[in-house]
Amino acid sequence: MRVGILRSGGVGRVLSDGLAGAGHDVMLGTRDVGALLARPADGGESFSEWHEANPAIAIGSFADTAAHGEVVINATAGGASLEALRMADADNLAGKILIDVANPLDFSAGFPPTLTVANVDSLGEQIQRALPDTRVVKALNTVTAVLMVDPQRLAGGEHHLFVCGDDVDAKATVTRWLQQWFGWRHVVDLGGIEAARATEMYLALWTRTMRALGTPMFNVRVVPDAEG
Amino acid sequence: MRVGILRSGGVGRVLSDGLAGAGHDVMLGTRDVGALLARPADGGESFSEWHEANPAIAIGSFADTAAHGEVVINATAGGASLEALRMADADNLAGKILIDVANPLDFSAGFPPTLTVANVDSLGEQIQRALPDTRVVKALNTVTAVLMVDPQRLAGGEHHLFVCGDDVDAKATVTRWLQQWFGWRHVVDLGGIEAARATEMYLALWTRTMRALGTPMFNVRVVPDAEG
Numbered sequence: 023m024r025v026g027i028l029r030s031g032g033v034g035r036v037l038s039d040g041l042a043g044a045g046h047d048v049m050l051g052t053r054d055v056g057a058l059l060a061r062p063a064d065g066g067e068s069f070s071e072w073h074e075a076n077p078a079i080a081i082g083s084f085a086d087t088a089a090h091g092e093v094v095i096n097a098t099a100g101g102a103s104l105e106a107l108r109m110a111d112a113d114n115l116a117g118k119i120l121i122d123v124a125n126p127l128d129f130s131a132g133f134p135p136t137l138t139v140a141n142v143d144s145l146g147e148q149i150q151r152a153l154p155d156t157r158v159v160k161a162l163n164t165v166t167a168v169l170m171v172d173p174q175r176l177a178g179g180e181h182h183l184f185v186c187g188d189d190v191d192a193k194a195t196v197t198r199w200l201q202q203w204f205g206w207r208h209v210v211d212l213g214g215i216e217a218a219r220a221t222e223m224y225l226a227l228w229t230r231t232m233r234a235l236g237t238p239m240f241n242v243r244v245v246p247d248a249e250g
Numbered sequence: 251m252r253v254g255i256l257r258s259g260g261v262g263r264v265l266s267d268g269l270a271g272a273g274h275d276v277m278l279g280t281r282d283v284g285a286l287l288a289r290p291a292d293g294g295e296s297f298s299e300w301h302e303a304n305p306a307i308a309i310g311s312f313a314d315t316a317a318h319g320e321v322v323i324n325a326t327a328g329g330a331s332l333e334a335l336r337m338a339d340a341d342n343l344a345g346k347i348l349i350d351v352a353n354p355l356d357f358s359a360g361f362p363p364t365l366t367v368a369n370v371d372s373l374g375e376q377i378q379r380a381l382p383d384t385r386v387v388k389a390l391n392t393v394t395a396v397l398m399v400d401p402q403r404l405a406g407g408e409h410h411l412f413v414c415g416d417d418v419d420a421k422a423t424v425t426r427w428l429q430q431w432f433g434w435r436h437v438v439d440l441g442g443i444e445a446a447r448a449t450e451m452y453l454a455l456w457t458r459t460m461r462a463l464g465t466p467m468f469n470v471r472v473v474p475d476a477e478g
Contacts, residue, residue, distance in 0.1 A: 140369040140451070177473040184455070212458040220455040223368070227412070227448040230440040231472060242470035244459060245405040 026051060026091025028084055028106050033123065033167045034097040035072060038079050040171030044203055049080040051087025053109065088114035093121065093199075100126035100145050100222075101138055104152060116155040119192045122146050122218070123162040123170070125225050134229040137222060146218025150188065157192035160218040161185045161200065161209075164228065166238035171204050173241075181241040182208045186217035210244060254279055254319025256312055256334050261351065261395045262325040263300060266307050268399030272431055277308040279315025281337065316342035321349065321427075328354035328373050328450075329366055332380060344383040347420045350374050350446070351390040351398070353453050362457040365450060374446025378416065385420035388446040389413045389428065389437075392456065394466035399432050401469075409469040410436045414445035438472060 024047045027034045034050055042048045052058045058081070059070045073081060080090070088094050088110035098106040103124045107115070126145040127135040139145055146160040162170045164184060173179045183206050187193045193211060200206040212220055232238050253269050255262045256279045263278070270276045280286045286309070287298045301309060308318070316322050316338035326334040331352045335343070354373040355363040367373055374388040390398045392412060401407045411434050415421045421439060428434040440448055460466050 134448075136369050141364050141454075181473050184459075186458075210459060210462050212455075212462055217458045220362075220458045223451040223454040226369070226451040227440075230414075230445045230448045231412075231438060234438050234440055235472075235474075240472055240474060243473050244463075244468055245409050245471050246463075246468060 023047065024090055024092045025049075026087040026089075026094040027097055028087060028094065028110060029097050031099065033170075034095075035069075036167035036171055037095060037097055037123075039076065040204060042076065042079050046203075047090075048078075049082050049087045049090040051082055051084045051106075051110070053084065053106070055081050055083060084110040085114055091118065093119045096120055096122045096124050096149065098124055100124040101128065103145060104148060107149060107152060112153055112155065115153055117157075119157045119159060119189075119195060120149070120153065121162070121196055122149055122158055122160045125163050125222055127225060134226070134233070137225065140223055141219065144216075144218035144222050146186070146215050146222065150215045157187065157189040158215055159185055159187035159189070159193050159196040160215065160221060161196055164221050164224055165241050169239065169241060173204060173206050176239060176241055177243070179205060179207055181243040182210055184210050184212050184217075184221050186212040186215055186221070188214045208244075251275065252318055252320045253277070254315035254317075254322040255325055256315060256322065256338060257325050259327065261398075262323075263297075264395035264399055265323060265325055265351075267304065268432060270304065270307050274431075275318075276306075277310050277315045277318040279310055279312045279334075279338070281312065281334070283309050283311060312338040313342055319346065321347045323349045323351060324377065325351050328352040329356065331373060332376060335377060335380060340381055340383065343381055345385075347385045347387060347417075347424060348377070348381065349390070349424055350377055350386055350388045353391050353450055355453065362454070362461070365453065368451055369447065372444075372446035372450050374414070374443050374450065378443045385415065385417040386443055387413060387415035387417070387420050387424040388443065388449060389424055392449050392452055393469050397467065397469060401432060401434050404467060404469055405471070407433060407435055409471040410438055412438050412440050412445075412449050414440040414443055414449070416442045436472075 025041050026049050027038050028051045038048045038050045084106050126138040128138045129135045150158040197209045252275045254277050255266050266276045266278045312334050354366040356366045357363045378386040425437045
């Protein structure tokens with residue numbers, strides 16, 4: 023399957039590794055391909071080093087990537103998502119499923135971050151309003167990137183993911199993909215895209231729990247299990 | 251132990267049942283004692299019927315109840331908490347631990363509710379600012395009332411509660427009480443009272459998960475377990 027991943031930072035890289043490893047035809051989209059490939063290493067390997075080691079993953083502009091994908095994943099930083107999606111072009115996204123994994127985190131006052139939008143609106147809703155012909159499904163934004171693509175790394179996969187979106191068929195499709203692609207067995211359907219408020223606002227608890235545990239490698243299990 | 255519970259609705263009643271059953275000297279505080287006792291049944295038993303069946307639980311004004319308690323629990327509706335605490339009088343609460351179990355839910359636009367304060371402030375912080383001589387510990391606000399006092403009713407108690415507060419000793423004391431009073435074994439310390447934002451904003455996810463599951467009888471287990 024052709025998957026386009028609009029990226030910023032490590033989340034897109036982890037997702038593209040996971041999806042390319044599962045045999046998908048992945049393009050990773052960025053604002054400026056040349057600048058990304060020229061960027062020096064920031065601690066770990068540089069992007070160009072990673073790219074040389076993963077030649078099967080194409081790199082393109084946001085628009086190229088949106089056009090490439092049969093499904094497109096928004097893995098940009100929440101504060102940059104709406105602009106990245108404008109650059110991706112609504113025409114390239116029309117009729118497609120967009121999986122929104124972004125969180126509208128604002129670190130300008132340090133850690134823990136606040137949200138740029140919360141309570142009476144959400145990034146997921148903003149994206150759906152900006153792209154009325156795209157079927158937005160919010161998912162995966164409640165766990166760290168490594169767990170997104172490998173839930174079995176924690177408690178045998180016995181923990182939960184939450185999805186929401188206005189298009190019921192798109193949501194069912196994404197829920198099936200999450201199982202097929204990554205092995206997610208427990209997915210709670212929270213309702214329409216309005217429920218993006220719920221999973222984005224949960225980041226306030228997620229960030230402080232991460233601080234308390236000293237690791238982002240955790241998730242929550244809903245008890246009793248939603249699936250019985 | 252003398253416990254004062256500032257109440258509104260069923261949460262205070264469940265808490266007082268739980269605490270009186272465990273041998274504590276409980277007073278339940280309300281805005282207008284006469285009006286509460288005269289109130290007709292709303293579905294189940296009336297307050298006066300409940301009170302006759304539970305004569306050991308004293309009823310008093312907010313101020314009487316705050317004065318009575320060696321520890322005071324704010325179980326008022328979030329939108330009414332600051333006024334109730336003003337009526338309770340800061341002098342009656344000075345030096346004491348106040349366990350804040352309230353959530354600032356706004357149902358004026360229906361279900362799911364929004365929050366009256368979120369993201370850059372919280373009810374817990376507002377209460378701590380209003381009562382600088384009181385040691386506010388936010389706790390229990392992430393589960394339905396029945397589970398607050400009986401976590402064993404769900405998954406053998408293998409699920410988590412979150413506490414926060416600026417006074418480290420008060421927080422440790424409340425964590426011990428939660429274990430002694432109700433049997434809570436898993437309590438995550440999220441930090442200062444600022445983290446009340448986290449557990450209050452979690453209500454956005456809690457309300458929609460309740461709708462998805464069709465029951466408020468659930469909680470989350472943090473995996474891996476914070477206690478190891």
